[in-house]
Amino acid sequence: MSSFGKTVFAVLATRGLQAVVVAVIVGIVSFVMMQSLPGDAAYRIAAGRYGYDMMDAAAAEAVRLELGLDQPAIVQLWSWLTMLAQFDLGISAVYGTPVADEITTQLGYSMLLAVGAVVASLLIALPLGIASGLKPNGLLDHVTLGVSIFIRAIPSFALGVLLVLIFAVQLNLLPVAGFKSFANLILPSLTLGLGLAAVSNRVIRDAVVDAMSADWRLFSRTKGLSAQRTLSRHVLRNAALPVVTYVGVQLAYLIEGVVIVETVFAWPGIGHALVHAIFGRDIAMVQGTALVLGLTYVALNLIVDLTCRCIDPRTRRA
Amino acid sequence: MTNQTEIMVDVTQTSSYFKLSPSRLLGLGLMTLLVIAAITGPALIGGDPNKQSLLHTLEGPSIAHPLGTDNLGRDMASRLLSGAQLSLSLAFLSVITAGLPGAILGVTATWFGGWPDRLLGAFADAVLALPGLLLVLMLAAISPGSWWALYVGISLTLWVEYFRYTRQRTRIVLAEPSVEASRLLGLGPWLLIRRHIIPEIGPGLLTIAAFGAATAVTAVAALGFISVGIRPPTAEWGVMMTELLPYWREAPFLILQPVACLILTVLALHLSVGGARLP
Numbered sequence: 001m002s003s004f005g006k007t008v009f010a011v012l013a014t015r016g017l018q019a020v021v022v023a024v025i026v027g028i029v030s031f032v033m034m035q036s037l038p039g040d041a042a043y044r045i046a047a048g049r050y051g052y053d054m055m056d057a058a059a060a061e062a063v064r065l066e067l068g069l070d071q072p073a074i075v076q077l078w079s080w081l082t083m084l085a086q087f088d089l090g091i092s093a094v095y096g097t098p099v100a101d102e103i104t105t106q107l108g109y110s111m112l113l114a115v116g117a118v119v120a121s122l123l124i125a126l127p128l129g130i131a132s133g134l135k136p137n138g139l140l141d142h143v144t145l146g147v148s149i150f151i152r153a154i155p156s157f158a159l160g161v162l163l164v165l166i167f168a169v170q171l172n173l174l175p176v177a178g179f180k181s182f183a184n185l186i187l188p189s190l191t192l193g194l195g196l197a198a199v200s201n202r203v204i205r206d207a208v209v210d211a212m213s214a215d216w217r218l219f220s221r222t223k224g225l226s227a228q229r230t231l232s233r234h235v236l237r238n239a240a241l242p243v244v245t246y247v248g249v250q251l252a253y254l255i256e257g258v259v260i261v262e263t264v265f266a267w268p269g270i271g272h273a274l275v276h277a278i279f280g281r282d283i284a285m286v287q288g289t290a291l292v293l294g295l296t297y298v299a300l301n302l303i304v305d306l307t308c309r310c311i312d313p314r315t316r317r318a
Numbered sequence: 319m320t321n322q323t324e325i326m327v328d329v330t331q332t333s334s335y336f337k338l339s340p341s342r343l344l345g346l347g348l349m350t351l352l353v354i355a356a357i358t359g360p361a362l363i364g365g366d367p368n369k370q371s372l373l374h375t376l377e378g379p380s381i382a383h384p385l386g387t388d389n390l391g392r393d394m395a396s397r398l399l400s401g402a403q404l405s406l407s408l409a410f411l412s413v414i415t416a417g418l419p420g421a422i423l424g425v426t427a428t429w430f431g432g433w434p435d436r437l438l439g440a441f442a443d444a445v446l447a448l449p450g451l452l453l454v455l456m457l458a459a460i461s462p463g464s465w466w467a468l469y470v471g472i473s474l475t476l477w478v479e480y481f482r483y484t485r486q487r488t489r490i491v492l493a494e495p496s497v498e499a500s501r502l503l504g505l506g507p508w509l510l511i512r513r514h515i516i517p518e519i520g521p522g523l524l525t526i527a528a529f530g531a532a533t534a535v536t537a538v539a540a541l542g543f544i545s546v547g548i549r550p551p552t553a554e555w556g557v558m559m560t561e562l563l564p565y566w567r568e569a570p571f572l573i574l575q576p577v578a579c580l581i582l583t584v585l586a587l588h589l590s591v592g593g594a595r596l597p
Contacts, residue, residue, distance in 0.1 A: 014443060017440075017443075017444070018443065018444060018446070018447035019447070021444040021447045021448075022447050022448060025447075025448060025453075025456075026456070029456045029457070029459070029460065032460050033456075033459055033460045149585070149588065149589070150581075150585065152588065153532075153581050153584040153585035153588055154581050154584075155536040155539060155540055155580060155581075155584065156540070157539075157540045157543050157544070157556075158539070158559070158577050158580055158581065161543075161559060161563065161573075161577065162577065165566055165570075165573075169566060169567070252449075255449045255452075256449050256450070256451040256452070259451060259452070259455065260451075260540050260544060263544040264543070264544070274455065275455075275544055275546060278455070278458070278459040278462070278546055279545075279546075286456075286459060290452060290455075290456055293449070293452055294447065294448050294449070294452060297447070297448070297449045297452075298447055
């Protein structure tokens with residue numbers, strides 16, 4: 001096996017172990033949650049399903065039997081884990097539908113938001129980063145640095161609230177929350193995208209500065225290429241390497257952002273579903289959404305690791 | 319919560335660390351003011367953050383209420399200060415709780431090496447499998463509205479960074495010829511730790527601590543805002559934002575106050591360790 005193959009194997013092993021750890025942690029936390037929640041879960045779930053007026057002891061008992069809530073918690077945890085091994089996430093206690101079905105829909109919305117956020121961040125960060133990098137320590141460079149520091153200090157939910165107050169409430173340009181049309185995607189994407197761009201524009205700027213001061217750039221100018229052509233054919237291509245890696249790192253960071261921002265904007269994604277499930281004591285749903293979020297995080301980190309190793313041979317020796 | 323600080327730490331250079339740039343002075347100054355306000359403020363202002371006065375709701379600044387009153391007529395100034403106490407003390411405690419064991423484990427693991435080192439390394443990798451916020455969120459789900467869930471969750475999330483950083487740096491220091499010479503001369507581990515390891519890891523640890531504190535303050539407010547963290551009627555910045563959001567039209571200056579406090583705190587923490595040098 002080549003050295004490349006060996007490190008790929010090591011990466012796969014670490015991340016595979018992490019995936020197992022995610023499943024176990026989520027399982028244990030859900031187990032404890034089941035034990036420690038005050039009150040009778042069957043009543044609350046029955047009330048959630050049928051409404052507080054239509055709910056009685058018989059309905060609660062039916063729910064208890066249906067969901068196996070009468071069995072010892074350890075048995076419930078075991079049955080969930082065996083179901084998990086068969087890729088069965090169970091039935092949502094509140095909706096009465098398979099958790100996997102709900103999550104498939106939610107994951108689609110979350111991915112849409114994540115793509116929107118990355119597109120927004122690149123639309124903002126690429127022009128600013130490249131322009132700042134071409135004239136380091138110029139006026140634009142200093143201004144974007146200052147603004148970046150300030151924006152990075154604004155937590156994503158506060159940024160979301162500020163954007164809603166400005167664009168939706170005050171100017172009445174965009175919808176506040178929910179998901180009805182494409183316009184609903186703009187504010188949450190911008191919220192996450194601005195936060196990402198605040199850091200990535202500096203990464204892009206540094207990459208461009210490095211590429212502009214490289215010897216091969218001087219060479220390509222000396223051999224007669226125009227400044228324009230050097231920039232598009234050589235500088236930007238070389239600057240792209242660290243930027244691509246960094247966008248991958250940001251995708252993993254988005255997992256946390258998505259939970260908060262989806263809740264702020266009532267975006268029907270997986271993060272919103274998790275927070276909602278915590279309220280509704282929908283333990284199967286908490287398990288399912290937390291598990292999928294955790295596994296996505298591990299998978300994204302795996303992709304970043306492998307991409308780094310493909311792009312940059314130096315990381316293969318680590 | 320994690321990835322972005324790692325880049326910051328690499329940039330920090332030991333020699334130039336204690337030179338104070340204007341932006342770091344600004345950050346340290348702001349932070350000092352915030353801490354003084356949080357400690358002495360409630361005593362100076364004296365008001366009860368939860369005392370309602372339904373005849374005086376959503377009022378602008380006055381002598382009795384320098385920052386106005388909220389939707390239930392509670393004094394904004396004392397609520398903001400009470401929120402500052404809660405956030406800053408929780409951030410401080412979780413940074414200490416995460417930082418001391420994290421750094422000590424990092425040094426000891428590297429010092430002894432072998433399987434304990436590898437085991438702890440694998441454990442740190444395992445903790446990193448979950449996004450930090452998800453861990454805090456799940457603990458908050460076990461024990462809704464409790465201060466302890468936030469404290470334990472945030473500390474559990476933060477310790478890994480200290481451990482990994484300390485481990486990596488200590489390994490480099492221990493491999494230096496000067497350290498090897500000291501060891502050959504028979505100088506004890508304490509001297510090595512004091513003279514070689516602490517000066518090497520100190521600045522980086524401070525940077526991680528400041529960013530960790532900012533993460534803690536943000537997480538507390540974010541979870542309070544989406545109603546899975548600290549609960550009303552406790553005066554917490556995120557909870558206050560949720561409460562005041564519906565009254566944006568009548569009293570825009572009210573909701574902007576907790577937002578401003580939050581941004582100022584995070585900004586002060588970032589700047590105080592040279593956050594001006596973004597990656």
